[in-house]
Amino acid sequence: MKGNEAIGEAAIKAGCQCFFGYPITPQTEVAAYLSKRMPQVGRTFLQAESEVAAINMVYGCSGTGTRCMTSSSSPGISLKAEGISYIAAAELPCVIINIVRGGPGLGGIQPAQSDYFQATKGGGHGDYRMPVYAPASIQEMVDLIGDAFDVADIYRTPCMIMGDGMLGQMMEPVEFKERTERELPSKKQWKAAGLNGRKKHNIINTLFLKPEELEKHNLKLQEKYRELEKKEVKYEEYKCERENDLIIVAYGTTARVCKNVIKEAEEEGIKLGLIRPITLWPFPKESFQNTLSKTKQGYLTVEMSCGQMVEDVRLSVEGMKPVAFYGRTGGMVPHKEDILQKVREILGGEK
Structure with missing residues (x-):
């Protein structure tokens, strides 16, 4: 399969229910593939009016406890950066695909790895981090997508798959293996999807006007990142x-x-x-x-x-x-x- 199409199929097999995206080379085939496949399996595909809209749709969808994903390439990820920071702050799980092209600026559509700082040093504002996976083959990319969805749910965090333009455009043999899903939270008690037996609605928010409260929230996030550093390293x-x-x-x-x-x-x-x-x-x-x-x-x-x-x-x-x-x-x-x-x-x- 072509790399971008394999990403789409792997996401479906990993239980992705909703995809929100916007076309940009060299990852457009992710959205093109899912626009056909998602309706076939009773899932939701939506092409947003912009990258900014797409990431905020992910924010809202993830807030309901639904597995969701977006994909883009370098300049598009820059536009999503504010939304990614909001998602990390709100502790919402999702998967973000970045098929990297050359930059800075509009750059070119050839493969690059120049988004490393953007992906690993935050990218958006505030003291947040997110797991970033760098596959070396289409098979590994397919395997890591399932892992990324699981890690996102376990730690309530956005996860990124970062591949260069070659991985998106090349073709290689792919096996969609039966995988053992990791032990996930049985119920997403935090989700905003009705009362579900609770007395009060869950409110998903990232605004903390009192600095003491914001510091407490940031320290809580840092504890989670330390746990990720202990348990989720791959090499x-x-x-x-x-x-x-x-x-x-x-x-x-x-x-x-x-x-x-x-x-x-x-x-x-x-x-x-x-x-x-x-x-x-x-x-x-x-x-x-x-x-x-x-x-x-x-x-x-x-x-x-x-x-x-x-x-x-x-x-x-x-x-x-x-x-x-x-x-x-x-x-x-x-x-x-x-x-x-x-x-x-x-x-x-x-x-």
Whole structure:
């Protein structure tokens, strides 16, 4: 299946009841696919008049306890940022898809990873965070959508799937596996959907005029984020069990390129490992602590950006090892030979 269409089918199989979206390249096929499929299975598809409207429809729909989703691409996510902050503050579950294109501004429609800061450092206003998943294949993207819906419900939080434009547009074989749904709250007692045996209506609100109350709410959110950091970190370590000359850090489709780099480097006698964050937030800090003794020359972060994830890598390493960076931007994809040349430069020609 094409990546964008696989996203739509995976959302249906994960129990998504409502989709609200607006077309923007390179994710338009998500909405196009769901516009046909959702009515076929008795679910709701609605094309909003704008990205701002779409995210606020998600806000309202999620407030009823209904599984819902929206999708967009970079500039569209910027327009949704205020709504995402409101949803996080109101502690409402939903899934947000971002198929990233080059920026800043209108940019271009080619693939990029330059929304890392936007996704992991908040994006909107206030002290909020949200889980961000970075799949490296269409199969993994399909699998993570089910996980994202479950995590959203368990923690009452928005979750983002962030893939680059290649994942949205390429085609790969996909298996929609039978998955074991995690233990979810049996009843969403917080939802605004009638009294349901309560004496008073639930009111969903993010306005706290008294600073003491707002601080209390923020501290409650921070406790939830700490729990997410303890329990919901995902990453892959590839050839990191051995002693390496260097360990590459990359996510998404860039990590797939880097695995080919590792293969070619071995032919030259260069040993490389790979840390692939699957959750960009919570970031897999422990993986770096685990591998500090397994890398002679430190780490090389490879991204389709001007170097956004490299900051989290340096924070995770805590100055114990050098951290280098190689990246392409504007929709350009790092080529394996260029990455390998950067590796050679770091190693100073030594094998």
